Amino acid sequence: MGNVVQRQTRGALRFQLFRKMAGLELLSDQGYRLDGRKATELRKFQARMGVFAQADGSAYLEQGNTKALAVVYGPHEVRGARSRIRHDRAVINCQYSMATFSTAERKRRPHGDRKSTEMSLHLKQTFEAAVMTQLYPRSQIDIYVKILQSDGGNYSVCVNAATLAVIDAGIPMRDYVCACTVGFVDETPLADLCYAEEGGGVSSLALALLPRGGQIALLQMDARLHQDHLEALIEAAMTACKGVSKVLDQVVRQHLQEASVPSAE
Amino acid sequence: MAADMRLPTIQKPVSLTFSAFDRKDLVVPGDVITSDTGFMRGHGTYVDEEKLTASVAGEVQRVDKLICVKPLKTRFNGEVGDVVVGRITEVQQKRWKVETNSRLDSVLLLSSVNLPGGELRRRSAEDELTMREYLQEGDLISAEVQSVFSDGALSLHTRSLKYGKLGQGVLVQLSPSLIKRQKTHFHNLPCGASMILGNNGFVWLYPTPEQLEEEAGGFYTSLEPVSVSDREVISRLRNCLLALAAHKVLLFDTSVLYCYESSVHHQVKDILKPEVMEEIVMLTQQKLLDQEG
Numbered sequence: 001m002g003n004v005v006q007r008q009t010r011g012a013l014r015f016q017l018f019r020k021m022a023g024l025e026l027l028s029d030q031g032y033r034l035d036g037r038k039a040t041e042l043r044k045f046q047a048r049m050g051v052f053a054q055a056d057g058s059a060y061l062e063q064g065n066t067k068a069l070a071v072v073y074g075p076h077e078v079r080g081a082r083s084r085i086r087h088d089r090a091v092i093n094c095q096y097s098m099a100t101f102s103t104a105e106r107k108r109r110p111h112g113d114r115k116s117t118e119m120s121l122h123l124k125q126t127f128e129a130a131v132m133t134q135l136y137p138r139s140q141i142d143i144y145v146k147i148l149q150s151d152g153g154n155y156s157v158c159v160n161a162a163t164l165a166v167i168d169a170g171i172p173m174r175d176y177v178c179a180c181t182v183g184f185v186d187e188t189p190l191a192d193l194c195y196a197e198e199g200g201g202v203s204s205l206a207l208a209l210l211p212r213g214g215q216i217a218l219l220q221m222d223a224r225l226h227q228d229h230l231e232a233l234i235e236a237a238m239t240a241c242k243g244v245s246k247v248l249d250q251v252v253r254q255h256l257q258e259a260s261v262p263s264a265e
Numbered sequence: 266m267a268a269d270m271r272l273p274t275i276q277k278p279v280s281l282t283f284s285a286f287d288r289k290d291l292v293v294p295g296d297v298i299t300s301d302t303g304f305m306r307g308h309g310t311y312v313d314e315e316k317l318t319a320s321v322a323g324e325v326q327r328v329d330k331l332i333c334v335k336p337l338k339t340r341f342n343g344e345v346g347d348v349v350v351g352r353i354t355e356v357q358q359k360r361w362k363v364e365t366n367s368r369l370d371s372v373l374l375l376s377s378v379n380l381p382g383g384e385l386r387r388r389s390a391e392d393e394l395t396m397r398e399y400l401q402e403g404d405l406i407s408a409e410v411q412s413v414f415s416d417g418a419l420s421l422h423t424r425s426l427k428y429g430k431l432g433q434g435v436l437v438q439l440s441p442s443l444i445k446r447q448k449t450h451f452h453n454l455p456c457g458a459s460m461i462l463g464n465n466g467f468v469w470l471y472p473t474p475e476q477l478e479e480e481a482g483g484f485y486t487s488l489e490p491v492s493v494s495d496r497e498v499i500s501r502l503r504n505c506l507l508a509l510a511a512h513k514v515l516l517f518d519t520s521v522l523y524c525y526e527s528s529v530h531h532q533v534k535d536i537l538k539p540e541v542m543e544e545i546v547m548l549t550q551q552k553l554l555d556q557e558g
Contacts, residue, residue, distance in 0.1 A: 050338075056338070056340065057338070074340075074368075075340065075368045075369075076340075076368065076369075077354075077362075077364075077369050077370040132311065132320055136368055136417070137416045137417075138369060138416055138418075139368050139369055167293070167294060167321070167322045168322075168338065169338065169339075170321050170322075170323070170336030170337065170338050170339035170340075171321070172294070172309060172311070172320035172321050173294045173295075173320055173321075174294070174295070174311070174313070174320065175294055175295035176293075176294060176295060210295075211295075212295045213313070249293060252293045252322050253291070253293060255322075256291045256293070256322055256323070256337065257291070259337055259513075260291065260323075260324065260337060
């Protein structure tokens with residue numbers, strides 16, 4: 001039953017995409033987007049930490065219709081090539097994969113293609129900026145992220161899910177890493193893009209932020225945008241990331257309250 | 266065949282002590298604990314612009330001027346004297362590598378094991394070549410932490426007859442934070458089985474040996490068949506441990522024994538059902554509270 005509904009909404013989104021190509025706007029005159037959000041509004045978050053018992057840390061995150069599962073193992077002894085050992089810090093190993101059923105068209109390879117490898121590298125760079133790796137010399141931290149359903153902003157949802165998983169594993173971080181994808185339409189920045197918006201020829205930008213200090217962990221943009229608009233777009237992305245951080249903060253605190261051992265003392 | 270079905274429900278840990286809601290001492294990464302510079306920085310914290318900031322999500326602990334944050338769940342942080350249960354992962358020159366749920370694999374030196382033939386036996390080059398005969402990859406051992414290296418790796422020793430290779434039994438892997446530190450971690454339970462509660466969260470359940478084997482130096486493992494009744498006791502203990510761990514009850518000999526006693530009128534396999542688990546853990550906590558007085 002749920003599957004049927006999902007297929008319908010996905011079909012509906014595609015239909016909207018066609019309509020857009022035929023002239024429908026991503027942002028209506030009243031200031032609403034395709035899915036009824038305002039320009040700066042984020043999608044609905046649903047998250048759970050500690051979903052697996054066997055892993056050191058794990059988390060499940062839904063951001064709108066994009067769903068991701070993140071698992072963290074470590075810090076543990078470096079497996080495989082001895083040459084990867086760093087004597088002053090831990091190595092972070094990331095793997096990004098997409099379930100074969102996550103997109104409208106069935107994927108052939110869940111991971112290992114060029115796009116996934118690039119995404120893994122970006123995740124690695126993001127978490128090397130946030131995790132205090134110098135505390136664990138000669139060890140390795142594995143972060144595995146899987147997209148179960150893809151509806152835009154895959155990178156951002158992965159970063160947010162992985163942040164929750166790393167916190168669940170008890171690995172020290174400077175701050176949360178929050179990520180958000182923003183786009184620029186009709187002189188207006190749109191926060192947290194969905195698939196229909198991402199695919200609609202919008203210049204989009206993904207930003208991972210350490211919100212308290214305002215440091216940028218990763219900034220990625222592979223579309224064309226006029227230089228004058230860049231500042232406004234980054235500003236909007238930062239605001240959105242700070243919004244994400246508030247939501248993640250709530251999730252972690254809720255989890256802490258529930259999971260803390262009621263001490264007898 | 267009878268099938269057993271239940272609807273999904275949200276499981277809440279049962280607790281007879283006061284619930285820990287709205288606790289003030291819980292912090293998340295990036296939370297400023299104090300901007301007073303008079304405090305010392307402990308584990309789980311860092312200094313950012315002269316403010317003491319948390320780097321993990323957990324509970325703040327203050328000892329005099331030292332502030333630490335203890336995460337809810339973490340890998341094993343060994344200390345000298347801890348009893349651990351571990352698995353051999355690698356045989357190297359003069360040492361074994363042991364997986365102990367620690368940040369790095371622990372080291373068991375050839376010079377810190379008791380070889381057959383008594384205390385004063387010399388360790389020759391031949392011993393180095395026959396290391397795999399004593400312990401090989403995949404073997405389970407019990408050991409004690411001898412020292413901690415500067416990078417956090419542990420050095421183990423088995424220089425006592427109570428430590429050494431483990432024979433027939435069941436390993437249960439739990440969170441290290443659930444094990445209560447005690448004088449002894451080796452227990453001969455009155456229900457007919459023995460238990461090693463490793464500080465690293467690995468618990469070893471085995472049938473109580475008839476007599477203490479001598480001269481074996483801890484490498485002797487009995488291959489005698491274990492009786493059905495013993496196996497049943499061990500399985501029941503295993504399920505009890507999982508039940509206690511699911512509800513985050515500290516593990517020590519008394520709590521495990523009380524849990525075992527509360528579970529006797531259920532079948533062994535039924536203990537894993539959430540509602541039975543809840544009932545047993547509730548009874549155990551009641552008994553523990555009564556015993557405290």
